[in-house]
Amino acid sequence: MSDEWTRHHDPHTTTGLRVEETPAPCPRGGRIRPQESAFARVPSGENTVVIIDTDIGGDPDDAIALAVAARCAPALELVTTSDETGPGPRRPGLRARFARILLDRLGRPDVPVAAGAGGETRYVCVEDLVPASAPPQGGDVIAAVRAVAATRPGPIDWVGLGPLTNLALLLAEAPELAPRLRVTQMGGALRYRSPERAEHNFRLDVPAVHAVFAAVADGRLAPPRFVTSEITFVPDTEIGPGHTLHRALSAPAAPAWASLLAAHLDEWFARFFPGTRQHDALALSAALDLPFVAFAPTPLAVDPIGRTTAADGAPAVRVSASAEYGAFMSWLEGVLLPGRSCSAGA
Ligand SMILES: [Ca+2]
Numbered sequence: 001m002s003d004e005w006t007r008h009h010d011p012h013t014t015t016g017l018r019v020e021e022t023p024a025p026c027p028r029g030g031r032i033r034p035q036e037s038a039f040a041r042v043p044s045g046e047n048t049v050v051i052i053d054t055d056i057g058g059d060p061d062d063a064i065a066l067a068v069a070a071r072c073a074p075a076l077e078l079v080t081t082s083d084e085t086g087p088g089p090r091r092p093g094l095r096a097r098f099a100r101i102l103l104d105r106l107g108r109p110d111v112p113v114a115a116g117a118g119g120e121t122r123y124v125c126v127e128d129l130v131p132a133s134a135p136p137q138g139g140d141v142i143a144a145v146r147a148v149a150a151t152r153p154g155p156i157d158w159v160g161l162g163p164l165t166n167l168a169l170l171l172a173e174a175p176e177l178a179p180r181l182r183v184t185q186m187g188g189a190l191r192y193r194s195p196e197r198a199e200h201n202f203r204l205d206v207p208a209v210h211a212v213f214a215a216v217a218d219g220r221l222a223p224p225r226f227v228t229s230e231i232t233f234v235p236d237t238e239i240g241p242g243h244t245l246h247r248a249l250s251a252p253a254a255p256a257w258a259s260l261l262a263a264h265l266d267e268w269f270a271r272f273f274p275g276t277r278q279h280d281a282l283a284l285s286a287a288l289d290l291p292f293v294a295f296a297p298t299p300l301a302v303d304p305i306g307r308t309t310a311a312d313g314a315p316a317v318r319v320s321a322s323a324e325y326g327a328f329m330s331w332l333e334g335v336l337l338p339g340r341s342c343s344a345g346a
Helices: 002-009 034-039 061-072 094-105 141-149 165-173 175-180 200-204 206-217 244-250 256-271 279-287 325-336
Strands: 049-054 076-081 156-160 181-186 225-227 293-302 308-310 316-323
Touching (some): 049 279, 061 076, 061 094, 061 279, 076 094, 076 141, 094 256, 200 206, 244 325, 279 293
Parallel strands (some): 049 156, 181 225, 225 316
16 A cells, blocks of 8 residues: 555656646635735746644644645745744654654655744644654744745745744744745634634734734735634534544555554544644645635734734735635545545545
8 A cells, every 4th residue: 555655645756746736716606806806826836935834743733734735735845833842741842853754754854844932832742753863853943934935036835824923933034035925824713612712823922913914014914814713613624533534544554654644643532632623734725726715805903812803994814714625625635545646626
């Protein structure tokens, strides 16, 4: 089975599996509104750089998204981490070291990892999956972004899958790169399930959220696309014990990267929740211009604790309005199951 996995999924093969080369049709049933022309994107091309900013190592949806990007997006040039871990077994940089191991097993040793800012979350479950021999990763996010930005002149697709800490830092310390940034961020909410608090990624670093929205308001940053919690927190994308993907990744003959993902899923199921919903892979699909998430231009205000509401006069961004979950999950399985392809039509 391993050979079959490799043959069908090696991102360096020429089997036409590069999703960023897939045309991005209008979401089924969703017309592009006239006012959306203000948010039109230049299609990704050979000069585009993809950076994934992630709090990988807690909910496995980050690791699943990273595996998808590593296998289907040759333009993936850098992974940065945020909400990094603390002392003891959760020593700083654990998330980055886990990302390094996963990328290596996916055949992407070419993608550097930079460990970002620390955090306080309890959502970490990969301590036993990172051997002591796994080396620490570079800790200078700004230098790492500048290095990859210098390799190509085109847009920088920033795929935010965690707190906005690194993005805010980048806007402050590398303002020359801001005009090239195209941000797709998982986070925020218009109808959060706990209305007394902000969505998780926004809540973890509220000042960073305000810094990003200030950059949008004064024109330094193009309006991001936010894939919001009410669109991602749905049972349609949940992978639990016994799910098709869990079983395939856990198969004895599965390749090493799949076994690592399966072990990560098992740790999460045992220690936190008996399921993982694919917030981050859904956001990644949008960043890759795949057609599963439909967006609507929305003036979005952020309150002092990071909650978001639509409000006239606020900076206009694009907010997820709906998603085609069945098609998305078929695509996800197409990327991660043997014998499938990265095609959006899988
Ligand atoms: Ca995440």
